[in-house]
Amino acid sequence: MLERLRVGVVGSGTVLERYHIPAVNAVPEVVRSIVVDVDSNRAERIALKYGFPISSSELSDVARHADIAIVLVPNGLHAPVSCELLNQGIHVLCEKPMARNSEECKAMIEASVRGKAKLCIGHNRRFQQHVKLAKQIIDKGLIGEVVGVTAEEGSSDDWPRTASYFDPVISGGGALLDVGIHSIDLIRWFAGEFKEIKYEGNGSEKTVESDASISFNLSNGASGKVVVSRTRSLAQKLTLIGSEGFIEVGLWSPNLGLRCVKGKAFQNFHRLDVAVARRPPSDGSFVEQLREFVSAIKEGHEVLVTGQVGMAAVEVVRRAYRGCSEDFISRNSRPE
Amino acid sequence: MNEQTRVSCVRTENHDDLAKIFRRGVEQLPSLLPRTLPRQVVIKPNLCDITAWETGVTTDPRWIGILAREMRAIRPDVRLRVVESDAISAYKSFRSCDETFERLGFRAAARDAGVDLVNLSTCDTIEIRLDGIPQALRIPQLLLEEMYFISIANLKLHGYTRMTGVLKNSVGLLADAEISALHPYLSVLISRLHRLCSPDLCIIDGRIGLDGGGPILGRPVRMDTVLLGDDAIAVDEAACLLMGIPSDEVDHLVQTAKDFERKLGAIEVIGDLRPSPFRFDGPKIFDAIQAKFGNRRLHQQMELFSNRWIDRGFRFRYDPLSVARSAILRLVRNRRA
Numbered sequence: 001m002l003e004r005l006r007v008g009v010v011g012s013g014t015v016l017e018r019y020h021i022p023a024v025n026a027v028p029e030v031v032r033s034i035v036v037d038v039d040s041n042r043a044e045r046i047a048l049k050y051g052f053p054i055s056s057s058e059l060s061d062v063a064r065h066a067d068i069a070i071v072l073v074p075n076g077l078h079a080p081v082s083c084e085l086l087n088q089g090i091h092v093l094c095e096k097p098m099a100r101n102s103e104e105c106k107a108m109i110e111a112s113v114r115g116k117a118k119l120c121i122g123h124n125r126r127f128q129q130h131v132k133l134a135k136q137i138i139d140k141g142l143i144g145e146v147v148g149v150t151a152e153e154g155s156s157d158d159w160p161r162t163a164s165y166f167d168p169v170i171s172g173g174g175a176l177l178d179v180g181i182h183s184i185d186l187i188r189w190f191a192g193e194f195k196e197i198k199y200e201g202n203g204s205e206k207t208v209e210s211d212a213s214i215s216f217n218l219s220n221g222a223s224g225k226v227v228v229s230r231t232r233s234l235a236q237k238l239t240l241i242g243s244e245g246f247i248e249v250g251l252w253s254p255n256l257g258l259r260c261v262k263g264k265a266f267q268n269f270h271r272l273d274v275a276v277a278r279r280p281p282s283d284g285s286f287v288e289q290l291r292e293f294v295s296a297i298k299e300g301h302e303v304l305v306t307g308q309v310g311m312a313a314v315e316v317v318r319r320a321y322r323g324c325s326e327d328f329i330s331r332n333s334r335p336e
Numbered sequence: 337m338n339e340q341t342r343v344s345c346v347r348t349e350n351h352d353d354l355a356k357i358f359r360r361g362v363e364q365l366p367s368l369l370p371r372t373l374p375r376q377v378v379i380k381p382n383l384c385d386i387t388a389w390e391t392g393v394t395t396d397p398r399w400i401g402i403l404a405r406e407m408r409a410i411r412p413d414v415r416l417r418v419v420e421s422d423a424i425s426a427y428k429s430f431r432s433c434d435e436t437f438e439r440l441g442f443r444a445a446a447r448d449a450g451v452d453l454v455n456l457s458t459c460d461t462i463e464i465r466l467d468g469i470p471q472a473l474r475i476p477q478l479l480l481e482e483m484y485f486i487s488i489a490n491l492k493l494h495g496y497t498r499m500t501g502v503l504k505n506s507v508g509l510l511a512d513a514e515i516s517a518l519h520p521y522l523s524v525l526i527s528r529l530h531r532l533c534s535p536d537l538c539i540i541d542g543r544i545g546l547d548g549g550g551p552i553l554g555r556p557v558r559m560d561t562v563l564l565g566d567d568a569i570a571v572d573e574a575a576c577l578l579m580g581i582p583s584d585e586v587d588h589l590v591q592t593a594k595d596f597e598r599k600l601g602a603i604e605v606i607g608d609l610r611p612s613p614f615r616f617d618g619p620k621i622f623d624a625i626q627a628k629f630g631n632r633r634l635h636q637q638m639e640l641f642s643n644r645w646i647d648r649g650f651r652f653r654y655d656p657l658s659v660a661r662s663a664i665l666r667l668v669r670n671r672r673a
Binding site: 265272309 | 460
């Protein structure tokens with residue numbers, strides 16, 4: 001096994017500069033290698049700025065110069081780009097959502113098996129310290145059995161969205177697939193599989209939805225609602241109500257609100273605002289995500305967010321859309 | 337009079353039969369023990385230094401076996417845990433909780449009684465903010481769980497808080513060893529910790545008290561008394577009576593009583609409580625304890641001294657020029673000075 005893994009990035013948008021470059025810099029087991037973007041000037045500029053020795057506009061160059069590829073292209077290109085790299089044995093860390101639909105997800109998983117390469121999906125929130133703490137608290141049974149879930153996330157100005165975000169074919173979906181998939185993934189992780197799903201959204205023939213909500217039941221009988229928006233500021237929190245308490249997980253802040261009815265600390269406190277002890281000063285989830293991916297490659301264990309996990313979240317969104325309108329589905333998921 | 341404010345006081349000259357002492361305490365106040373228990377019982381002794389219980393500084397490890405038997409008589413499948421955290425002692429030396437468990441006999445006592453020992457500084461922790469405390473506190477996740485909480489404190493004086501007892505013992509629930517920054521807020525902190533984790537069974541083992549400067553510096557005094565109760569404020573008040581300290585001079589007791597809307601002076605002591613005023617004279621230290629601290633200080637100084645020369649030796653071996661340069665610069669500076 002190589003000493004340091006060479007990292008190539010495919011796509012050089014905001015998410016690269018804001019999150020993935022700091023992560024690459026913070027993980028000593030990897031070394032910067034190549035930046036690929038359809039816009040060769042941009043690729044060159046980014047490579048120069050962040051110390052990547054090679055830039056290119058050709059995807060085929062990645063296989064020659066990298067062991068790991070971080071795929072940061074529009075949703076509609078996740079599958080074709082990842083499949084090409086995985087087939088050549090390049091390990092892929094693909095941003096969320098994994099793809100636009102189940103068929104594309106399956107193709108990625110098959111390519112990963114064929115190419116004997118690791119595939120990890122960028123549901124980075126599973127690596128946030130306070131989210132891990134919430135998982136620990138839930139798994140210890142401190143809030144009892146989860147009976148209800150609500151999540152709200154949205155803002156009009158949190159992210160510089162390009163035209164591809166609004167094109168139904170390229171994006172494969174709107175706010176639910178782009179923003180809501182984080183909460184969907186966490187709900188699956190914390191509480192279990194989605195069963196019945198009812199979707200409401202404002203998508204039209206020409207554009208994806210900017211506001212959406214899903215009401216659902218989980219396999220354990222819990223019910224819940226996820227509300228997402230690209231036009232309104234929402235509460236930015238995920239609340240799990242248990243038979244013996246509740247936990248509120250900040251989606252944009254590293255805090256937890258907690259009540260465990262039987263817990264000693266709650267004899268005199270209705271709720272406690274809890275944080276991770278000695279947490280890092282800023283969100284290190286992308287660093288942890290990359291570190292775990294590298295460790296999985298080097299030590300041969302499975303990644304935390306596998307292709308199957310990524311696909312399951314995409315399937316929840318597809319099922320929600322499917323319940324909404326057949327036209328919408330055919331418009332947004334052509335390969336299906 | 338409210339049942340909660342009753343305290344059982346057991347006088348004994350025989351310091352060895354703890355089981356009998358505890359039983360007598362329960363006979364005097366039958367409501368002391370619950371009829372049912374949750375699955376988990378947590379015992380917090382006072383292990384503020386590696387000093388034997390006979391000095392009055394720490395808890396007698398034999399309490400673990402006694403309490404384990406009593407708790408199992410109520411619920412046979414109960415899980416017992418003895419908890420303590422690392423600490424920086426009043427002498428500013430680090431005291432590892434694991435080492436304390438080992439050296440004070442708690443590991444052996446826990447093994448014999450089938451009890452788990454938990455170092456709160458190394459277990460899963462969370463950070464919380466409590467009203468009136470300017471910094472976040474790291475506390476064990478254990479406090480989020482259902483438990484029956486037993487606090488065993490000693491009868492001691494304390495330089496900051498006048499006396500230590502059950503309320504002050506809860507400071508050891510904080511996971512961080514270094515808490516000196518919290519000293520200006522000690523009264524509020526103790527009150528908030530009592531809100532966070534109020535003991536269900538409070539024991540002040542005053543067979544031997546510690547007068548002098550406290551909480552680890554002082555002279556052991558034979559007091560032959562054990563106080564038991566289910567209310568920490570009342571038991572601490574009884575301890576004040578025993579030590580001859582007016583309870584309204586103990587800031588954290590006043591603060592906690594105020595926060596819990598309680599009136600001080602409204603306790604009923606069942607049993608034979610014979611007050612014996614403690615002398616608060618900080619500078620005087622029990623000889624054996626002083627010798628031990630002296631030894632520790634000498635050891636630390638020797639270590640610092642030898643490490644400094646080891647460092648210099650290595651630096652000289654690898655980079656003689658820079659060592660020579662810095663030595664010359666230092667000489668010049670000293671001359672100018």
